[in-house]
Amino acid sequence: MHVRPVPATSTAAPAEAVTGSAWITSLAVPEGPSRTRVDRVHFAPGARTHWHRHPLGQVLVVTEGTGYVQRRGGPARLIRPGDTVRVAAGEWHWHGATDTTPLTHLAIEELPADGTPTELGDPVGAGEPAAVPAVTRTLLLDQRLPAPRVIDHVEVRRITIAPDEQPGLHVHNGPVFGSIETGSAVYQVDGEPESVLTPGDVFYEPESIRIARFDAQGDGVTFLAYFPVGPGETPSLTVLDS
Structure with missing residues (x-):
């Protein structure tokens, strides 16, 4: 067992992979027989990845903020702290912050043994609509009171x-x-x-x-x-x- 402190610094995400500002903190890298990589990714408001796909898929775990994730051909989905997103192998998708809030998530990915890299596509909105809804309404709580009350x-x-x-x-x-x-x-x-x-x-x-x-x-x-x-x-x- 090896305990590794969280790195004090992050790396700016490459411009060819992200629109806007995002930072990556490497939490775990492949060692020995393991091919698992874990990164913490923080998106500034409005920042989002380009369309891309992973050879073996990816798991995202939202830790802070709110954002969107979308697979090609489907609607953009709002994501918030505690949500887990499982991206299928070879599935074109993007993810990132809303226009007004930042987003932080863990990105967990198994790397192929043959070294096949993540394939990058166009920025979101280039050539096809991103389908991010202009207005999102999410029901968070529907609570009945135990007895009627007069409220003014x-x-x-x-x-x-x-x-x-x-x-x-x-x-x-x-x-x-x-x-x-x-x-x-x-x-x-x-x-x-x-x-x-x-x-x-x-x-x-x-x-x-x-x-x-x-x-x-x-x-x-x-x-x-x-x-x-x-x-x-x-x-x-x-x-x-x-």
């Missing part, structure tokens, strides 16, 4: 929790909906499994239900919280003794 306004708050801070066991006097903007947090409703929330994830905290954890991790967390409020109500949080 909604408060939206941007909340930041410092790195490694733990608010503790708590309840809200009304339902709360949220979406993570930056950082990450461990989230757990009391008595249920915990999960890790990262940018793009949404969550629901039911009214008067004990929230065991909303613990910021080492990078802290910032999120938007939406409070549906009834007449005369003020959203509140009550910290409980654990």
Whole structure:
């Protein structure tokens, strides 16, 4: 076993392979009988690969930001943190950031024993439409409330929790909906499994239900919280003794 620290520097992606700015960090290279290569690729907003295909295919794992992936002849698909894309051997495709957000993903590829390289094609949009939708609408949460409520306004708050801070066991006097903007947090409703929330994830905290954890991790967390409020109500949080 060999533990290799993450390299401190990245390499700019070659202009013949990418439109816009992208950087590649090599995480694992083929050694011994293994022919697996793992790279971390970061795309600036608007950057994307040219059309290309891999002899043995490729796996992409999105870690940050949002972007698109498209196979030739199919629609462009929005990708976000946690999504995994499996590209078939010899399948023409491209991937990259949206026009307004960066994208970071892991690229995992088995290299052919005979050294056959990745085949590069034209930039996206050259000779054929990229079919990237101008407007994308994705349903992230469809949550029914346990009982009807009278709501006359909604408060939206941007909340930041410092790195490694733990608010503790708590309840809200009304339902709360949220979406993570930056950082990450461990989230757990009391008595249920915990999960890790990262940018793009949404969550629901039911009214008067004990929230065991909303613990910021080492990078802290910032999120938007939406409070549906009834007449005369003020959203509140009550910290409980654990």
